[in-house]
Amino acid sequence: MWLAGIWQRMTAPIPRIDLFDTDGSPLALGPRLHDSGEATLFQHGDAPDLLIKLHHAPTEALRDKLALLPDLAPVDPSLDTRHRNFAWPVSTVYNSAGAAVGVILPVVPGARSVIAISNAKLRAKRAAEMDWHYLHAVAANIAFLFERLHDQGIIIGDVKPENILIDDRALATLIDCDSVQIVGPDGTPYLCTVGSEGFTAPEWIGRRFTEGPRDIASDRFGLAVVLYQLLTGAHPWTGEWMGSGEPPSRDQLIRSGDWPFKPGARLRPVPGMLSLDALAPGVASLFRQAFIAGAKDPNDRPSAAEWHGALCTALAELDVCETHSHHHYDESLSACPWCIRVKAGLPDLFPKPDTPRDPFAPLILAFERALARGDTRMAVDLWRGNPVLARCEDLKRLIPQMRQLDAAITALDQWIEAYARVPQDIGELASLVEDFPILSDPSLFGHEEIDGQPIAETVKSIADAAVTIPPTPYQTIEITTQPAQSVTAIRPSPVAAPAQSLDPLINDCVVSYTIENGWRGLRPARLILAVEKSCVIPSLTLSDEETGDCVLHIPAQRLRGATSLPFDTPDGRITLILHTTQDSDKRHIKINGPSRRARTLGITGAVLPLSTQMA
Incomplete structure (x- = not known):
């Protein structure tokens, strides 16, 4: 011993x-x-x-x-x-x-690099359960990492798949963070002095990385390359050289703009290469934008936020193959592209795993993704609506935390309701913060906004304002007696004053609305109402434009700024329209809505940012 x-x-x-x-x-x-x-x-x-x-x-x-x-x-x-x-x-x-x-x-325990899961052969050996749905979840999480860093003014610089680790829950972690480009407290930029072939933006190829700071556009190029390689299994500039002379190096091809799917490119796809047609139209459109328009003008490259939105939508619109349940594909396709490849004698990119996949895996991945993104409301919505999550062995550890998050959302909804009802009553709003201290935790409400600013900032500013309101000075009240006087009826003057409406709805009220698609069965869709100035709206109804069926009822209330209202995503294709519940209220309000396409749910590419609709 x-x-x-x-x-x-x-x-x-x-x-x-x-x-x-x-x-x-x-x-x-x-x-x-x-x-x-x-x-x-x-x-x-x-x-x-x-x-x-x-x-x-x-x-x-x-x-x-x-x-x-x-x-x-x-x-x-x-x-x-x-x-x-x-x-x-x-x-x-x-x-x-x-x-x-x-x-x-x-x-970062229990994680593997993007390389290990983007290569079909490596994936089949190490992680056969990582199917097309899983890869989309990974891609969305990677885009979120870039979006979050760019929002905070940080440039990654040396973008490459080896620096992104993925765990079994499809969650992504950026490593090698000491190489990123940051700005010091005094405004001094500290550069990223390294780069990787095949992932460096064309405007930086052949230059020294010590020449000056890189911008977000260079990161956006690297992000597009990583996402393409993850989803297709090949680098974007992989193909057969059809030009004269020896095939150029990969960086030379990138500078030339000869992307295989660009019309007139001297590099053409090789047999068996995954076509853009296998991708969701919105995602394929962003790749074209990144590698064709973005090759000429860096400002045309899709942002990380655009990638994140398009990938989340594509994830929600994946169908399951009727023949092979481990095959997933975009709902816009008429047939399973993976089965078509197998029938053509090509390898199955997503072979059947040795053990059946958990049928609740998509739900669990969505819940884990919500927590990783700090989306408290989505995590609570999924937890409330799907009791199976609390029964998952790996998620039982989260039960106490989810109770706290549930309480936080309940308190937040009460505060939002009070704010919409009496926005000028600082005392009542501040008292709610005292009753629910969790409202002061900005880390829980990063995805919530009101009046165009993060809701945590609004809560704090109102609480601070309540503290700074000076107390009412003490005054001595003198009581004097007056002789009693007889009261006689007062007749109205025959000359009436100009009539003023006592109905607050008569005041000019202009409401604009947009509709955000949900993740079918995972996250509700949302109706976003916005007003330029505070006003009281009459009762409104969001309904099916064709059948008139009510999808969401909005009671009469006072609105300020923007308000987000969730509703269940209807099954199938549906076009929605917002209107007054009572025809007699039409004169009290003007409703400005988006285009018919932007009001249509259940079709690929609907209710996406404009850039994601460019096919």
Whole structure:
């Protein structure tokens, strides 16, 4: 026994007296995990959930950047303690001279790189259950990572699939975050000085990455390449060279704009390559936009938010093959493209897994995705509407947390109702915050807005305003007696004053509305009402334009700014229209609606941003 103790002490990692963390504590290096031309990655000797990355010859600018990174971490919206969207440095590593030489990073357990699941052969060996639905969920989550970082002014720079890890729940985590481009507190840009062939935007090919800062447009190109490779299994510039001379390098092809699916391109698709026709029309349209229009003008490349929206819609519109339940395809297609490939003698890109897939897998993936995105309302909606989630063994750990989130949404809805009813009553609104302190937690309501600004900011500003209202000064009230007077009836004057309407609905009221598609069976659709100025609206009805069937009833109420109202996504194709419930109320309100296509649910590409409708 005592010999074992001695052996453990002899083999335990020994702290390095020349390496220290931000707090000045010596660091112990564990096994060497990976070595690149610029840095070496080690297991943390004292913490198995941490890694230590040491740069070989950091420049002065890189040292300054490494020292700043832990304090410039982006806000991670994930509500799941087991998942982080960004494996951001948690501490800087210093040498004995006090110079920054590396960072300490969190481990991302149980994950594999995008490369492992985008390649059909590797996927079949390691993760056959990762079907077309799963890949779309992964793609949507990757787009969300980019969207979140870009919203916070962070440029990834070195975009490549190796730097994006995916777990079994289709959740994505960005690693190698010490290489990103950030702006310091004083406005100094700290560049990403590396890039990867095949993923670098054409305007940066052949240039030094130290020339100056990159912009969001360069990230958008890399994102499109990663998403294309994930969904199709091939790099976008893969094909047979039909031009003169030797085939150009991949970067040369990118600069030339010869994308195989561009009309007149000198690079053509090879037999067996997945066609754009197998993709959802909205997603295929974005690839054309990124690799044709975006090759000429970087500003034409789809944003991460556009990718995220199109992929979520495509995910919701996947059908299941009647012959092979493990085959999924877009509902706009007349037949399963994977079965067609097999009949043509091509390999099945999504073979039948050894074990049947959980029939609730799409629901679970959607719920996990909502938590990772910090979408409290969607997570609560799915949890409330699908009791099976609470019975899933892996999700039982979330029951206490979901009770808290459920209470948060209930409190938020009460606050929104009070705000719509009496927006000027700061005292009542502030008292609700006192009754429900959870309303002051901005991390729970990142996807909620009111009056065009995040609802957490509105809640805080009203609570602050209530605190700053000065108290009513004390006044002495003098009571005096007056002699009694007889009261006589007062006759109305024969000259009447100009009539004023007491009906608040008579006031000018202009309401605009849009409709957001839901995820059929997973997330409700939404009616978005917006007014330029506060007004009281009459009772309204959202109904089927053809049959007149009511889909959503909106009672008379006061509106300010924008209001989002959920409703169940109807089955099949349906065109909706908003109108007054009573014909007599038409004179009290003007309703501005979107185009008929934007009011139609149940068709691919409906109710999408304009850019996603460009086919």
